[in-house]
């Protein structure tokens with residue numbers, strides 16, 4: 001089995017475990033390749049090839065693969081090492097044998113010495129070579145072991161890292177799952193949101209449809225109401241006519257009854273007379289018969305005396321004549337009786353006719369009464385429906401609404417009229433609602449619930465708010481205020497021009513409507529009581545404008561601009577505002593209120609600024625408290641109407657104020673900015689609404705707090721020098737218009753014991 005040193009071949013007893021065909025020496029018999037205990041020939045080339053085929057560090061295997069291939073390689077090295085050990089053993093054995101044979105044959109020794117020496121040398125060189133190989137293999141093995149250890153280490157590290165990665169993979173996949181779940185739920189949410197959006201859109205469309213239906217219903221009801229009213233008026237007229245007819249027929253009937261009675265009396269008298277005549281006639285006939293009998297007796301018995309006969313004949317003639325005349329009389333009386341009976345029959349007939357006519361009229365009247373009651377009921381129903389529809393309509397429109405009014409150019413505007421800064425879009429959606437303002441060459445567009453162009457009359461403006469006024473009578477809190485810079489037309493809008501009925505403002509028109517409606521609903525059982533109060537807030541101080549005995553300190557502004565008397569605002573448990581010591585006046589007619597308005601106008605503090613000679617530097621608050629009871633339905637309502645002419649909103653720089661005027665402007669700005677803060681806080685549904693930041697907002701808290709119907713007029717001056725202020729006003733108004741404040745609530749509770757001081 002031992003080959004020469006240069007070409008040694010050895011078939012070890014050991015099996016080559018999983019000897020890969022690529023590592024097997026080319027000379028190895030093909031039949032043994034891959035067999036578990038195959039006898040591989042370990043040639044020099046095989047070992048060298050094996051050594052050369054050690055996996056290189058540089059090979060781009062993964063650590064695990066490297067480790068596996070190293071393990072594999074070591075496994076394959078082990079038999080080679082064992083083979084070397086075996087080979088060494090066999091050489092040593094052979095050496096020993098040779099030594100022994102050296103001893104056996106001395107002869108052979110010398111021969112063999114050389115051979116042995118050669119062999120020994122050869123063996124030694126082989127051994128040395130093998131040792132060298134062994135050492136190098138050992139070294140390689142150690143190195144490989146170290147590599148293996150390092151590879152194992154790095155494998156462990158890699159495993160740890162892999163574990164870590166696996167863990168993070170798990171957590172990532174968890175996360176991924178969660179994210180996917182989130183994504184699914186987000187998708188679901190998204191789809192449900194889009195469903196909801198669709199539903200909302202549908203709902204909005206339905207609402208719009210419903211709104212238009214309500215509008216149609218409202219107009220139908222309005223038409224019905226008008227028709228019913230016309231019907232009622234014609235019925236009332238008919239009723240009056242029928243009543244007149246009834247009166248006439250009653251009189252006719254009385255006359256007929258009287259006539260009938262007279263005729264009956266006449267008939268009775270005639271009957272009596274007839275009876276008398278009949279009695280007379282009978283008596284006369286009896287007399288005639290007696291006389292005829294006497295005459296016959298006399299004629300038969302005596303016939304002697306011619307004279308007696310003559311007497312008797314004349315007596316008889318006399319009696320016959322009397323008899324004839326009585327017969328005539330009887331005939332006449334009978335004729336009279338016949339006529340009287342005919343007359344009686346006729347009068348009975350006419351009485352019967354009158355009675356039937358009377359019954360018919362009575363029936364007609366009762367029918368008319370039922371129809372009238374029906375019409376009144378329908379009217380009440382229609383009125384109730386109108387109120388409901390009106391309120392639903394207002395709720396759909398939102399309970400804080402903004403109307404914009406642009407005043408016409410005035411002579412005072414002078415050259416500022418040049419360069420038109422305001423225009424009105426004519427597109428379908430903005431018609432009557434849009435306004436464009438050009439400032440510094442830039443166009444700003446705004447849209448409100450309504451925009452009144454300069455030539456819109458006071459009457460037309462009032463037309464648009466009259467329904468809101470009606471709401472106050474229906475028991476709602478209503479607040480209308482005018483906002484805008486000085487001279488923009490706030491006072492003109494609210495009060496109008498005194499002395500010109502055409503230019504009456506909202507306040508007098510409102511009062512006229514309220515008192516007219518009060519009159520109109522009276523037949524439906526409504527009775528209203530009204531109370532008026534008027535105050536102004538000047539430099540954050542309240543002043544009673546209706547106080548008759550105002551103290552000098554109350555009347556006059558002190559030097560620092562504050563009034564002497566302090567009116568304190570309080571809110572009761574029902575959320576109503578009360579101002580201590582404020583004058584409240586019961587009013588029964590629009591004239592009474594006009595008188596009070598004039599009184600208040602005198603008391604108003606009017607200052608002068610550069611901008612407007614008659615500029616009002618205070619907020620004017622007019623309050624009408626309405627308390628209504630319906631005696632037939634026992635319904636009770638309590639409405640409040642606040643009409644407010646705010647002080648001018650101009651900026652300090654523009655007002656050019658100094659001293660007292662500067663203080664006024666600062667106070668005005670403070671309260672107006674408080675008003676805007678309150679409105680925006682309400683719109684954002686913030687927990688804290690800063691009502692207390694100014695007297696104005698604190699006083700109007702119940703009317704701004706959500707359950708009232710609020711309308712803001714933003715007044716705009718058209719001149720180019722006011723463009724900056726106009727832009728500020730329009731911006732503020734646009735923000736207010738974007739607000740939604742609560743739902744208006746109708747006040748139908750019982751009248752409070754002291755309602756006189758309540759504001760809302």
Ligand SMILES: Nc1ncnc2c1ncn2[C@@H]1O[C@H](COP(=O)(O)OP(=O)(O)OP(=O)(O)O)[C@@H](O)[C@H]1O
Nearest residue numbers: 407408486487488489490491492612615616647648
């Ligand atoms: N729509 C209008 N039609 C005709 N004239 C108007 C109109 N609006 C305002 N005016 C006139 O413009 C002037 C200023 O109006 P007004 O006094 O109402 O302004 P204001 O905003 O109330 O000012 P202030 O803040 O000073 O009270 C008045 O002479 C008024 O008659």
